[in-house]
Amino acid sequence: MHTALPPEAAAAPQPLPVAAPDAQAFRHAMSCLGAAVNIITTDGPAGRAGFTASAVCSVTDTPPTLLVCLNRTASVHPVFAANQQLCVNTLAAGHEDLSNLFGGKTPMAARFAAADWSQLETGSPVLAGAVASFDCRITQTVSVGTHDILFCRVVALLRSDKHAGLVYFDRRYHPVARHLG
Numbered sequence: 001m002h003t004a005l006p007p008e009a010a011a012a013p014q015p016l017p018v019a020a021p022d023a024q025a026f027r028h029a030m031s032c033l034g035a036a037v038n039i040i041t042t043d044g045p046a047g048r049a050g051f052t053a054s055a056v057c058s059v060t061d062t063p064p065t066l067l068v069c070l071n072r073t074a075s076v077h078p079v080f081a082a083n084q085q086l087c088v089n090t091l092a093a094g095h096e097d098l099s100n101l102f103g104g105k106t107p108m109a110a111r112f113a114a115a116d117w118s119q120l121e122t123g124s125p126v127l128a129g130a131v132a133s134f135d136c137r138i139t140q141t142v143s144v145g146t147h148d149i150l151f152c153r154v155v156a157l158l159r160s161d162k163h164a165g166l167v168y169f170d171r172r173y174h175p176v177a178r179h180l181g
């Protein structure tokens with residue numbers, strides 16, 4: 001079905017294309033892509049670590065696999081690279097402060113002290129109150145530009161119907177209500 005734009009929108013000046021965009025222009029456009037917010041955790045021989053990530057994506061359901069993009073300059077990068085296992089904890093509405101804590105320069109102990117954690121198969125911290133947690137082993141790592149793409153085989157998971165979701169869009173957090181009925 002074709003829906004006509006309201007007259008004021010049709011009359012508005014059209015945005016100009018950006019040729020050969022630089023990192024700043026790319027980020028500015030990427031801020032228009034709403035995404036779930038996740039706290040990625042790990043524990044193992046190299047210790048415990050966690051960071052906030054919106055660059056998380058389903059790859060295939062057979063075998064259940066997702067990907068996480070991790071900046072190689074992040075303080076947590078060596079810990080994830082050594083442990084080769086992680087848990088993707090997808091945040092609920094109300095987790096905004098926790099997301100900022102794991103996305104900043106906060107010491108690791110203070111990040112984990114701010115929430116309750118359990119574990120599934122790998123021993124990576126599982127966040128209480130997450131809408132879903134995917135416990136994974138890293139099967140493959142591909143470096144592109146500044147980031148490592150971690151391909152993660154899901155070995156156990158938890159999901160909850162109890163909480164509203166959380167989306168990061170336009171550099172802000174937005175709660176997302178569940179459809180009732």
Ligand SMILES: NC(=O)C1=CN([C@@H]2O[C@H](COP(=O)(O)OP(=O)(O)OC[C@H]3O[C@@H](n4cnc5c(N)ncnc54)[C@H](O)[C@@H]3O)[C@@H](O)[C@H]2O)C=CC1
Pocket residue numbers: 026027028030031054055069071103146171
């Ligand atoms: N993929 C990533 O590494 C992401 C990193 N961040 C970091 O969080 C902080 C706050 O970010 P925003 O408030 O969203 O403003 P921003 O202007 O730095 O980022 C806007 C959007 O660009 C993308 N982006 C940001 N940094 C990127 C990177 N290094 N590589 C690939 N894509 C990137 C993300 O989609 C982000 O939502 C920044 O330090 C940013 O670097 C945020 C989102 C994703």
Ligand SMILES: Cc1cc2nc3c(=O)[nH]c(=O)nc-3n(C[C@H](O)[C@H](O)[C@H](O)COP(=O)(O)O)c2cc1C
Pocket residue numbers: 037050051052053054055056069070071073074075076099100102103104105106168
């Ligand atoms: C909303 C949000 C989303 C983020 N997404 C990612 C991401 O997908 N990949 C990434 O490497 N860093 C991402 N970051 C930045 C990391 O969380 C941050 O660099 C990480 O906590 C490491 O910081 P540190 O080096 O101070 O420990 C994001 C930050 C925020 C606030």
